[in-house]
Amino acid sequence: MERWILIILVIMPGVWSGDWGVTLKSQCALKGTSVVLKCKYDYPSGHFVTSVGWYKARYVSGVGRLYPVRDPPSSPGHFRYAGNRWSDCSLEINDVQHTDEGQYYFEFETTFNRWMSRTYSHLSVKGLTAHAQPGTVTEGADVSLTCESGCDTPVNIVWFKDGLPARNPVFQARREDAGQYHCAILGQESVRSASVALNVHYAPEKVTLSMNPSGDIVKGSSITFSCSSDASPPVTQRGYSLYKDGHFVRSGQSHAISDVQPSHSGMYYCQAWNNISRRGNDLMKSAEVHLDVQYQPMNISVSMGPSNVVAGSSVNLTCSGAANPAAESYTWYRRTASSRSMLQVGSGQVLSIPSMEASHTGLYSCQARNQLGESNSTEVLLTMREEQRGWCHFTVKNNDLFIWNFKSIIFILYLKWHKCSFSQSNHTVCLSSGSQSLPITAGIGVSLFVTLVLALLLLWRKQRTHAEKKKTVSDSRLSGRGTTSTATEDQSDSVYVNIHTFPSSPPPATDVTPHNAIMAPVSCEDEVTYSTVTIKPRNPPPPHHGDRALQGSGSKARENDESVIYATVAKSR
Incomplete structure (x- = not known):
C-alpha cells in the first residue's frame, strides 16, 4: 500500500x-x-x-x-x-x-x-475585414477582393456575394457583379467579415418610354410620358430628354400634356445619359412610341371649280377638311333665297352639277362626320353668270370684196385675230365674234402693232411716190399742162378712217346693212367701235381732157369706181 x-x-x-x-x-x-x-x-x-x-x-x-x-x-x-x-x-x-x-x-x-x-x-x-479594390469600377475593369483577419494565424478564406458563394476574388467586373461581398473562414462560415459593396458603373440600357393612358387618345384629354432605364449610377432627372419627330421637347423623366391637340401627334422617344459611355456612345435611345390624337372633323371648307359658271356648264363642289379617323360621310345642303331652311341636296365628298341652271344657285355647305362627331363648313355662294352677246359686221359696197393688196390682207388678218367668221353675199359680209381670252387679246395687240408699223412704212413710201408725182405734175404745169386733174388726183388718193364708240347694244340692221345681210350673234364686251375705211387705187389712169372735164367726170368716176371699199366694223370690247 x-x-x-x-x-x-x-x-x-x-x-x-x-x-x-x-x-x-x-x-x-x-x-x-x-x-x-x-x-x-x-x-x-x-x-x-x-x-x-x-x-x-x-x-x-x-x-x-x-x-x-x-x-x-x-x-x-x-x-x-x-x-x-x-x-x-x-x-x-x-x-x-x-x-x-x-x-x-x-x-x-x-x-x-x-x-x-x-x-x-x-x-x-x-475580425475579418473584406476589401474590394476598387470599390467603384466601370464595367470591364479589373477588380480584386482581399480579406484581412488581424491575427497571424493563417486561415482559409472563402467569399460570398449577397449570401451566395462568389467566384474568384480577382475578375473583370460585369454589371451583374455589383453587390455586397463578405469573406469567411473555410469550415467556420459563420465567422464572417462585415459586408463590402462593389459598385459597377455602366451606361443606360433598356431605355423605355411609356405613355399613360395608352391606346386611342382623343383631342382634349390628358396624357403623361414616362422614361425609365437600367443604369449605374441611376439616370437623374436632367439625364432624360424627350423628343418628338426628332425635335427636342423637354428634359425630365416625365412629361404631362393636359390638353392634347392634333398638333401633338407624332413619334416620341427619350434619351438617357449618366456620364458613362458604352462603345463610344454616351446617349442611349428608347424605342419610338406613336401618339395618334383622334378628333372629329374640323376646318371644313368647300371649293368650287370652275369659279365662273355659265348656264349649261358643269361645276363641282368639293368638301375637304381634317379628321382622325377620316370622315365617314359627307352631306350637302343648299339654302335658297326664298327659304331660310337648309335643303339636303346630295352626299359624298364631291357634289357634281353636270348642267348649271338658275335653280341651282344658292348658298351651299357640307357636313363631314366620323365616329367622334360632325362639323359643318361655311356657306359658299354658287351663282350663274349670263353670257353677254353683241354684233360684229361690216358692209361692202360692191361684189369685188377682196382686192388682193396689202390693205385687204391686213383687214382680213384683223378679222381672223378677232375670230370673226365672214362670207360675201350681196355686198354684205356678216361676222360673229366671241369673248377673247387674255393670250388672244395679247396676240391681237401685237399683230395690230406690227400692222401699224407696216402701214406707216407703206404710208411713208406712198407719200414719197406722191411727192415725186407732184413734182412731175408741177413740171408738166410749167410746160402748159392743166392743174385740175392733179388736184383731183391728190384728193382721190386720200384715206379716211373714222372710229366711233357706241353702246354695247347692236346697231339697227337697217342702218348699216341691206335687207339680205346675214347677222350673227356673238359675245361682245361693253363698248363697240365702228370704223370706215376708204381705199383708192394707187395709180389712177391719167386724164385725157381738160380740167373742167376732169372735174365733171371725177365725181362720176368716184361713184362708179369698183375699186372703192367701204367697211364698217363693229367689235365689242
Whole structure:
C-alpha cells in the first residue's frame, strides 16, 4: 500500500520541483471563433490542488480589479476550463466577442496555500475585414477582393456575394457583379467579415418610354410620358430628354400634356445619359412610341371649280377638311333665297352639277362626320353668270370684196385675230365674234402693232411716190399742162378712217346693212367701235381732157369706181 502511494506522489507534478508558478501565453482570436488560452502551473511537493479559477482584469477610472470569469447569462458554455488539477490550466472561450478581449489571470489553491499568476494572458479579438479594390469600377475593369483577419494565424478564406458563394476574388467586373461581398473562414462560415459593396458603373440600357393612358387618345384629354432605364449610377432627372419627330421637347423623366391637340401627334422617344459611355456612345435611345390624337372633323371648307359658271356648264363642289379617323360621310345642303331652311341636296365628298341652271344657285355647305362627331363648313355662294352677246359686221359696197393688196390682207388678218367668221353675199359680209381670252387679246395687240408699223412704212413710201408725182405734175404745169386733174388726183388718193364708240347694244340692221345681210350673234364686251375705211387705187389712169372735164367726170368716176371699199366694223370690247 505504501508503495502505491509513493508512485502517485512521484507522478504528480511539483513533487520534485518545489516551486510556485504559472506560465501563460497571449492569444489572438477572430470574432466568432473559439480560442484556448494556454496555461501551465506548478507548486511545491506535499501540496494538493483543491480549486482552480480564472480572473479577468477590469479597469474603472484607471484602477484595475480582477473579476472571476463566468458565463454570461445569454451564452451558457461561453467559458470552459480545459485544464486539470496538477499541471494544465488552459481556458477555452467559445464564440469570442470583442467584449472578451483583455487580461486574464489564473489562480489555484492547494491544501496549504493559494497562488495567483504574476503575469497574465492577453486575449486580442480581431475580425475579418473584406476589401474590394476598387470599390467603384466601370464595367470591364479589373477588380480584386482581399480579406484581412488581424491575427497571424493563417486561415482559409472563402467569399460570398449577397449570401451566395462568389467566384474568384480577382475578375473583370460585369454589371451583374455589383453587390455586397463578405469573406469567411473555410469550415467556420459563420465567422464572417462585415459586408463590402462593389459598385459597377455602366451606361443606360433598356431605355423605355411609356405613355399613360395608352391606346386611342382623343383631342382634349390628358396624357403623361414616362422614361425609365437600367443604369449605374441611376439616370437623374436632367439625364432624360424627350423628343418628338426628332425635335427636342423637354428634359425630365416625365412629361404631362393636359390638353392634347392634333398638333401633338407624332413619334416620341427619350434619351438617357449618366456620364458613362458604352462603345463610344454616351446617349442611349428608347424605342419610338406613336401618339395618334383622334378628333372629329374640323376646318371644313368647300371649293368650287370652275369659279365662273355659265348656264349649261358643269361645276363641282368639293368638301375637304381634317379628321382622325377620316370622315365617314359627307352631306350637302343648299339654302335658297326664298327659304331660310337648309335643303339636303346630295352626299359624298364631291357634289357634281353636270348642267348649271338658275335653280341651282344658292348658298351651299357640307357636313363631314366620323365616329367622334360632325362639323359643318361655311356657306359658299354658287351663282350663274349670263353670257353677254353683241354684233360684229361690216358692209361692202360692191361684189369685188377682196382686192388682193396689202390693205385687204391686213383687214382680213384683223378679222381672223378677232375670230370673226365672214362670207360675201350681196355686198354684205356678216361676222360673229366671241369673248377673247387674255393670250388672244395679247396676240391681237401685237399683230395690230406690227400692222401699224407696216402701214406707216407703206404710208411713208406712198407719200414719197406722191411727192415725186407732184413734182412731175408741177413740171408738166410749167410746160402748159392743166392743174385740175392733179388736184383731183391728190384728193382721190386720200384715206379716211373714222372710229366711233357706241353702246354695247347692236346697231339697227337697217342702218348699216341691206335687207339680205346675214347677222350673227356673238359675245361682245361693253363698248363697240365702228370704223370706215376708204381705199383708192394707187395709180389712177391719167386724164385725157381738160380740167373742167376732169372735174365733171371725177365725181362720176368716184361713184362708179369698183375699186372703192367701204367697211364698217363693229367689235365689242
